[in-house]
Amino acid sequence: MKSKNKNSKIQSFDANEFIAQSIENIRNQVGKEKVLCALSGGVDSSVLAVLLHKAIGKQLVCFHVDTGLMRADESKNVIKLFKENFKIKVNLVNAQKDFFAKLKGVKDPEKKRMVIGKLYVDLFEKEAKKIPDCKWLAQGTIYSDVLESLNEEGKKVKSHHNVGGLPKKMNLKVLEPFRELFKPKVCEIGLKLNVPKEYIERHPFPGPGLGIRVLGEVTPEKVALLQKADAIFTDELRKAKLYNSIWQGFVVLLPVQSTGVKDGNRTFDYSCVIRAVNSKDAMAAEWAEIPYSVLAKVSARICKEVSGISRVVYDITNKPPATIEWE
Numbered sequence: 001m002k003s004k005n006k007n008s009k010i011q012s013f014d015a016n017e018f019i020a021q022s023i024e025n026i027r028n029q030v031g032k033e034k035v036l037c038a039l040s041g042g043v044d045s046s047v048l049a050v051l052l053h054k055a056i057g058k059q060l061v062c063f064h065v066d067t068g069l070m071r072a073d074e075s076k077n078v079i080k081l082f083k084e085n086f087k088i089k090v091n092l093v094n095a096q097k098d099f100f101a102k103l104k105g106v107k108d109p110e111k112k113r114m115v116i117g118k119l120y121v122d123l124f125e126k127e128a129k130k131i132p133d134c135k136w137l138a139q140g141t142i143y144s145d146v147l148e149s150l151n152e153e154g155k156k157v158k159s160h161h162n163v164g165g166l167p168k169k170m171n172l173k174v175l176e177p178f179r180e181l182f183k184p185k186v187c188e189i190g191l192k193l194n195v196p197k198e199y200i201e202r203h204p205f206p207g208p209g210l211g212i213r214v215l216g217e218v219t220p221e222k223v224a225l226l227q228k229a230d231a232i233f234t235d236e237l238r239k240a241k242l243y244n245s246i247w248q249g250f251v252v253l254l255p256v257q258s259t260g261v262k263d264g265n266r267t268f269d270y271s272c273v274i275r276a277v278n279s280k281d282a283m284a285a286e287w288a289e290i291p292y293s294v295l296a297k298v299s300a301r302i303c304k305e306v307s308g309i310s311r312v313v314y315d316i317t318n319k320p321p322a323t324i325e326w327e
Contacts, residue, residue, distance in 0.1 A: 030059065035060050046140075046190070046199065047178075213251070214253045232298060252315075272313075277324055
């Protein structure tokens with residue numbers, strides 16, 4: 001399908017109509033079989049889980065994989081959200097050791113995405129075998145994931161773990177109701193399904209998580225540094241009442257160390273990058289002009305509170321030529 005057809009389709013989009021049609025389609029596709037939902041905790045997969053629950057009820061089995069690559073306290077918050085707001089049980093799979101073991105020594109961004117995607121599928125297929133009549137894997141794949149993984153000319157920007165990272169042969173059939181939608185439409189659907197607004201308004205988070213925000217080899221120690229720095233940036237954006245006016249903001253940990261001074265002593269710690277952009281559909285983006293006073297607070301707090309990071313820089317590159325994520 002040509003992109004112009006997609007755009008015309010999206011312009012006439014009606015969230016209520018999409019929900020009703022999707023429920024009918026899902027029921028027809030799935031029948032009496034069970035569906036395993038890969039719930040990362042991001043907006044796309046969270047909205048998908050609520051839609052699936054509305055469509056097939058107890059036939060839905062939600063799994064959240066704690067990869068060790070999530071935002072600080074992410075897994076705990078995901079479980080709480082679905083239990084308190086939707087009475088949906090989410091099974092937690094602690095696979096931190098598995099992910100870090102598989103990523104050991106891997107530095108290439110594409111290979112990291114492939115490793116993460118394959119490990120996700122392996123885990124879900126393993127869990128599916130424990131569930132009678134579980135034949136489907138549901139993912140919150142959206143249209144920008146598909147476009148960047150393989151565009152109409154056959155050129156790839158980057159493989160999204162839920163598209164290019166999937167193996168050619170799987171024991172589960174894939175269910176992706178949002179595959180032809182951009183993120184803003186998924187957010188509309190989420191609001192219609194009563195997903196909390198503050199959750200819908202959270203900044204997009206990549207499926208591979210911090211695995212592609214730690215540049216180079218991923219280790220538990222580096223992820224811990226990034227989680228702290230990222231939490232500080234988010235906190236300062238909220239304090240400055242800028243969070244909801246920025247489409248996406250995050251921190252990237254560079255595989256670069258530089259000389260610094262702390263408490264009168266020489267340090268040789270990591271550098272990190274603040275990235276903040278505004279976008280409508282993730283296909284193009286402009287860097288956000290955050291006030292210097294806010295950037296100064298973020299930098300000061302990160303360097304003071306995160307032992308291991310001694311330099312903070314700000315990315316002022318649009319997409320294109322850069323992508324939003326660094327990997």
